Amino acid sequence: MIAPKQYLNKIGVISALFLVVVSLSGWVTPVNMDEDHIGTGDGEPCSDGEIPASGACNTLSLQGVGDVDRCDTLIDGLFNRGLPSVCHRRNLVWKLDSTNPLTEWDPDLDGDAEWRLPTIKELSRLMDYTTITAIGAGTLIASIATNEVEENLTAWLISSTYRDIDGKGESEGDQNSQVLGINMTTGEIAAFNTEGSRSPFGTVTGAALKQCTAIDSSGVCSTADAAVYALVVRVETVDELLIP
Numbered sequence: 001m002i003a004p005k006q007y008l009n010k011i012g013v014i015s016a017l018f019l020v021v022v023s024l025s026g027w028v029t030p031v032n033m034d035e036d037h038i039g040t041g042d043g044e045p046c047s048d049g050e051i052p053a054s055g056a057c058n059t060l061s062l063q064g065v066g067d068v069d070r071c072d073t074l075i076d077g078l079f080n081r082g083l084p085s086v087c088h089r090r091n092l093v094w095k096l097d098s099t100n101p102l103t104e105w106d107p108d109l110d111g112d113a114e115w116r117l118p119t120i121k122e123l124s125r126l127m128d129y130t131t132i133t134a135i136g137a138g139t140l141i142a143s144i145a146t147n148e149v150e151e152n153l154t155a156w157l158i159s160s161t162y163r164d165i166d167g168k169g170e171s172e173g174d175q176n177s178q179v180l181g182i183n184m185t186t187g188e189i190a191a192f193n194t195e196g197s198r199s200p201f202g203t204v205t206g207a208a209l210k211q212c213t214a215i216d217s218s219g220v221c222s223t224a225d226a227a228v229y230a231l232v233v234r235v236e237t238v239d240e241l242l243i244p
Contacts, residue, residue: 028116028160031237033090033125037070060088062241064114065234068093071126071141083148087140090125092118093234093241099147102209102228105179105192107160115232117160120180120189122233127187134187145184145231155227156181156190158209163191178212178221181228192228193221 038058058070071089086095097109107117118126126141127134133153135142146152158181178191191212210223234241 028119031091031122032239033092033122035091035237035239037088037091037238037242060238061243062088062093062238063243065093065241069140071139071144072128072136073140074138075140075143076138083143084140085144087144088238089141090122091238092122093238094118094126094141094144094231096144096147097230097232101155102158102230105158105209109232114235116235117158117230118233120159120161120182123157123159123182123231124187124189126231127182129187133185134182135184142184145229152227152229153184155229156183156192156211158192158228158230179209181211191215191221192226193223 037060058073059067062068065086068086068088069084071087071094073087075083086093088094095115097115109115109117128136131137133142135145135153137153142153145157146155158179162177162179164177178193180189181192182189193210193212209226209228210221211226211228212221213224214222216222
């Protein structure tokens with residue numbers, strides 16, 4: 001259990017970041033994330049020998065996706081048919097976009113009509129700020145997000161949300177738009193530079209995303225290397241995908 005002071009510090013980081021962002025963009029239709037389904041099964045954690053696809057352990061049957069277990073399910077010895085690659089939580093279906101670190105920010109996912117990048121709010125609601133590891137060590141979503149590589153828990157997850165520091169678009173020579181991401185271990189939210197990557201206005205040059213560690217008075221970032229991955233969510237909500 002995380003200490004109260006640490007808990008308040010984490011919440012303070014998130015609150016402060018949203019207060020100082022002048023222009024925050026990346027609009028999607030708001031999702032009712034309070035609708036956190038317990039599934040059609042027994043609503044309890046998996047017991048030994050139970051198979052999530054059988055309808056237990058908070059499993060939902062979803063159109064076009066199949067039987068999907070909850071992301072916060074503890075996986076230790078419980079999935080005897082291999083770990084699922086998708087899970088549901090907060091009215092959204094989640095999966096890892098690629099097992100390789102991102103080399104660019106692609107909010108359109110190359111035109112994918114079924115999946116999208118989550119907003120920073122959706123990513124932050126996926127985290128559990130009462131635990132030492134925000135994404136939930138030993139849970140299904142942690143396994144999916146890290147590709148079962150424990151060291152990847154220190155990595156970041158990128159969102160579709162960006163902040164426009166100077167208010168300029170691409171035609172005006174925009175150089176200071178930064179995308180927001182969240183750390184899987186601490187739950188910290190940080191900005192990532194899009195200069196030399198894909199900007200919110202479509203420019204691509206192929207360089208890797210860089211974490212913004214400091215920002216000067218003109219809005220230009222000092223950057224550092226960071227391992228960045230992308231969890232993606234289904235365009236339709238769980239409510240829309242539920243099979244009656």
